[in-house]
Amino acid sequence: MSKKNNMITEFGQSISVQNANLWYGDFQALKNINIEIPERKITAFIGPSGCGKSTFLKCFNRMNDLVAGCRIEGDFKIGDVDIYGKTDINELRKNVGMVFQKPNPFPMSVYDNIAYGPRTFGIHNRHELDGIVEESLKAAAMWDELKDRLNKSALGLSGGQQQRLCIARALSVKPKIILMDEPTSALDPISTGRIEELCEELSKNTTIVMVTHNMQQATRISDKTGFFLLGELIEFGDTDDIFTEPGDERTERYITGRFG
């Protein structure tokens, strides 16, 4: 797609991690994690606050590189590509999109928000951009809502709309994987429902990895669930199994405690 880039890496859609360890300074936040995340499925990460879910998620698009004093060990592969090897970090992030806990639309128009990613990769043709904006908004089920206010500032949208716009923005560069860190924790139930529907739709073509504190959300939409505790991946398996017959006592205590 990008003309200026002559060494395009083909990223796959599955994620494979072996012996991952991560330190923030002296503090070890992830301890020897192994996981195989299947392609084109929704995988949920659950666990108590501070157990390392976000940290682990951010390893997949190397956002941890921005944190001073953060040190990572282990094999991280997306498809066959070793992402901590000789990969172009921007190309990686183009293929592995991210949606954040709090909606973070840029202070510019709806259109420019969506066009930001494609423009980053050298697309400036207005026609092409129009097409991408429409396609992305349609994929995020927002086209009808927003087609008449494309030139209005994105900050005027409601919280739920902003978050879906951020999803549309992530879709604009056609990522193979989307990471979501508690994408609905700041939203009301109706907006949450919309986003969940959207995820299910997207998972037909895209791998989704989502951190959530909401057990019901995990059971409603995820195919796989991983339970984290104090930097360790305690258990990983089919969501149905994890929630009906957890293999580990700690998982059981956590999910039953939450269900009350």
Added chain:
Amino acid sequence: MTNKAKAKETFGKAMFGIAAIICIIVVVAIFAFLIIKSVPAFNKLGIFDFVFGDNWAPDRNDTFDTENISGSYGIFSMIVGTFAATVGALLFGGVLGYFTAVFIVFFCPLKLKRVFSSVINLLAGIPSVVYGFFGIVFLLPFLSNIAPNNGSGLLATSIILGIMILPTVVSLSKTSIEAVPSQYYEGAVALGSNHSEAAFMVVVPAAKSGIMASLVLGVGRALGETMAVVMVAGNAPTYPNSLFNSFRVMTANIVMEMGYAGELQEGALIATGVILLIFILIVNIIFNTISKKSVKSLVEKNAKKSSVKKPSPFALIKEKIAAIAYKIKITSVGKVVAVGAGVLSGVSLILIIGFVFVNGLPELITNPHLLFGKYEFGSENVTILPSIIATLMAVALSLIIAVPIGIMTAVFLNEYTKKNNIFVKIIRTAIDILSGVPSIVYGLFGMIAFVKIFGGSSSIIAGSLTVSIMLIPTIVRSTEESLKSVSDTLREGSFALGAGKLRTIFKIVLPSALPGIMSAVILSMGRVISESAPFLYTMGSVISAVPTGYGDSGATLAVALYQLSGEGWYLNEAYGAAVVLIVIVLSLNLLAEFISGKLTRKLKGA
């Protein structure tokens, strides 16, 4: 990363880095200048004799190598003069400002409140020569009725400086009083105290450290002021023995003599600047300690309120209210004083502006030559057109230099360096120190560094370079503030889409910080127009023909006002120049508010 993209990122980082390096060079150059030029003087004269000697009678022929110097170089009378004037300014401006702030928050009719506050903010931007000019045309003649001399001296200086620091004191005190949690007021009222008791006994004491900080900031401003003082103090190098005798402050010493100083004398003037800078640094340290404490104490107070085992704020309030029985009279007196202060501040500020306008507008209308005339050598017909043009030229060049360097340095510090890097901390501290350096010291630096480079006589380019150095620290600081206020989630959002650092900076961070940066730029513009001390000996002080290029010398409008009012022959023309100056500066202030408001609204999506 592709090689091309990588090269671009490296190039960008290098650009920002180079700006930062230029900034560091400037910082180092100024400190080096101050040290290299003052140390020989301190050595020759002896620090003790210099600071505590009270006879100032320099001899132009003294050099660092002269065996037996024939002049005397003691600045103690000027140190005393500086402190006396500052204390006087605090008595007028500080006390008046304190009560005016209380008035605005508690006793001002709601409709007036906003107008009053924004007028006070605007007045903070009025050039100090205008205050000095008001001193010459109004205050001195008025005081001469009761004075044995023409009215100049400590009293006039204290009043003028007091009015100058008034806006600073009022707006900062007001902010800190308003920051006191409303529970304090409600708690007091719920226990039966009336409005003024709650205000004076509970709320204002809770804002104590913020108010203190505003006073300290006012002191800093008074210490560094030059021109307004020069215009009303008399400037004889003696102690201020009475309210009405000619005396000299340290800044005045520099500006009075730097134009024709001999070698040792010049060293002594720079040493005067160094001593002054040390005082200002002490004031800044006090300010930082107090304002940190005020934030901390508010936070602690709030934390205490919510903790379980609370030594309830009500206990404190009750105790205070017990005392109120005795003090009822005092709070009602306080109310009267506050209202009086509010009225007095309002009246005196309106008086200054009004007086200048009433006298200046007719002059501008009836004497079109003043604004639009052509300069003729030796003619009585003064025109300020050349000065306006020289000012605009200086504004343009100094902003072209200072704004890119300032902004890029801020970007480098904020976006490319680690928070706790010691090197960066040192740069930040140095920049903080520089932003407290009095403008006359920059003038001294410019005169010795730039004027020499550009052929030995003053020129617009030398003046512009001088003020651009003066502007850089402020631009760096305010740009950094704006950059810090851009949420990290936006940066992350951009990186997560695969954007590089440069793109994130140019497309996301800088546009979001634009309102703050723009208003810093416009305020810098206002500062170039308002300043006069750094221009006098770098850019020129003679009103002459319209400059034809940057190599020409020229008086800026503020300098022209100083010159016109000094000799007493051109007072009418001076009024006209003052009106033009005020109008330009106030419009710029309004423009800054308007633009940053508009940009902010646009960013917020309204």
